[in-house]
Amino acid sequence: MATFPIKRLRRLRYNPVVRDMVRETQLNKEDLIYPLFVVPGEKIKKEIASMPGVYQMSIDVLVEECKELEQLGLPAVILFGIPEHKDEKGSDAYNPEGIIQRAVRAIKKEVKNLLVITDICLCEYTSHGHCGLLDGEKILNDETVELLAREALTHVQAGADMVAPSDMMDGRVAAIRKILDENGFVEIPIMSYAVKYASGFYGPFRDAAESAPAFGDRRSHQMDVANALEALREAETDIEEGADIIMVKPAGAYLDIIWRVKEKFGMPTAAYQVSGEYSMIKAAGKNGWLDEQRVMLESLIAIKRAGADMILTYFAKDIARLLK
Template identity: 60%
Template sequence: MKELEFKRHRRLRSTDNMRALVRETHLLKDDLIFPIFVLEENDVKNEVPSMPGVYQVSLNYLTEEMNELVNLGIKSVIVFGVPQEKDEAGSEAYNEEGIVQRAIRQIKEEVPSLTVIADTCLCQYTDHGHCGVVRNGDIANDESLELITKTAITQAQAGADIIAPSNMMDGFVAAIRQGLDEAGYSQIPVMSYAVKYASAFYGPFRDAAHSTPQFGDRKAYQMDPANRLEAIREAESDVEEGADFLIVKPSLAYLDIMREVKDRFRLPLVAYNVSGEYAMIKAAAQNGWVDEKAIVLEKLTAMKRAGADLIITYFAKDAAKWLSES
């Protein structure tokens, strides 16, 4: 009887060492960016109820948190502020003594090895919770750009290594790039939230950042989850306007978008593994329904496989520990 002819793909899966030898995608500690929420109150470390293991911290706990990251081998952090005072223009966002500006200065002075990324938006600072100035019930795009640019400049003055605007106003990269250049910060890169969907996965973040809109929603400026070509248009505009990195947010439900953005544009691509994606796995793991380590490392690897060069993730500490073990 003639021997069957077929491919023997299993030859490359036979042992742990063989699988490691031919592995195509690698998740590294260097890929991880940890988000931190900084409070203006003193002597506070609050666990976010919907995000087990994630804390809001006051400045007197900040250095301890940053040293833990360094000891774990994590090299980058993105800073979100939770101010005590809010107003209609989000003025604490661009206050030179605002909470994010103070946090950046402290990190750069006390833990200088960390790369500090500043989230640049108004939603945590406005009393209405929107990412720009509200006029007649709508977000005034161009007026908002002026305030977002002021925010970016004060963050650069404080020592931020990277500015990460997340507001989704039209022209925000061009405005910030011009503002930084004119203020003498042409060396500071812009990590644009280029593709940011109006997603249901953001709920726990709004608990942590106290940024829930007080009326309406953000669908007039964040993207429709059904749209693919719009993502390419948004990313293309940001590339033309001078972005240095592109973020896709959320990540897990948008791996197809991530792959397409990476294939079309030759800039470093950042996946934002958002709060809802984190909370779901944490809840399932606490109930014993999933193997947390296995599922987290699998999904982070999937983001790398889809084209991400870097990953903003609340799992950064856990992932760093697990990567050290393996």
């Protein structure tokens, strides 16, 4: 094998055109999924204090936002709903006239070329902020799974193109696949939050979705941040139950997990660059501590390089504008 001075690796770095030609990882707007938060009311666009540039929007404003996203060439959105009323059972999650169900119908009526994905969980809808039904302070797995399946069905009946269960209950992918198939929705894919860690990076999201737990935490069902082999077991289980896409969340601190999941299973793999990752970059950029645009791109390229086929990110709109 050649060595210096015959081998000069910098030859491919001097010229910017050559640098682009030999670039190994490409970030495209087609890789991105944009999270959106929908609230009751009209003409509402309320910025989330801990997530500058991200908003809670009423359905009418949300539809106009989706029209703009379509024009920018973004392929997909994922919707999170904040209902007008919450209760212990999260009833609005599986109400056919719930906030997400109405939002999906409105978007699909007005926007033709945007894939609409819906988050399947109860935490935004329960008065206690936990991801399922409670017995005291214990989250009931099987009873929660039944409601999650009902929620997914109502979303798809409203027109959702894909559902994404994020709750981390055991067996929920199989239950959702079963109820969709039984109701004639065999073509609807499931993007499972297969590997979702009990992370400290979710704080700003809980402001946006108004879903902070009233007591305790979510470590009884979300993964221990120290575990990697368990991630492979979780992903394998969801694949066996019928998941079409598997997701790792968060992304930036778990690049090794993205890599291992992709290498092990070769499945379409998503990664969620979560609210805390977004907010840290925004805050540091605002304070002049780093170049926000450069770090935004670098962070997303790293996620793609680790093996993610698609990335859920609050930077999606910024990237689409930049690439356009």
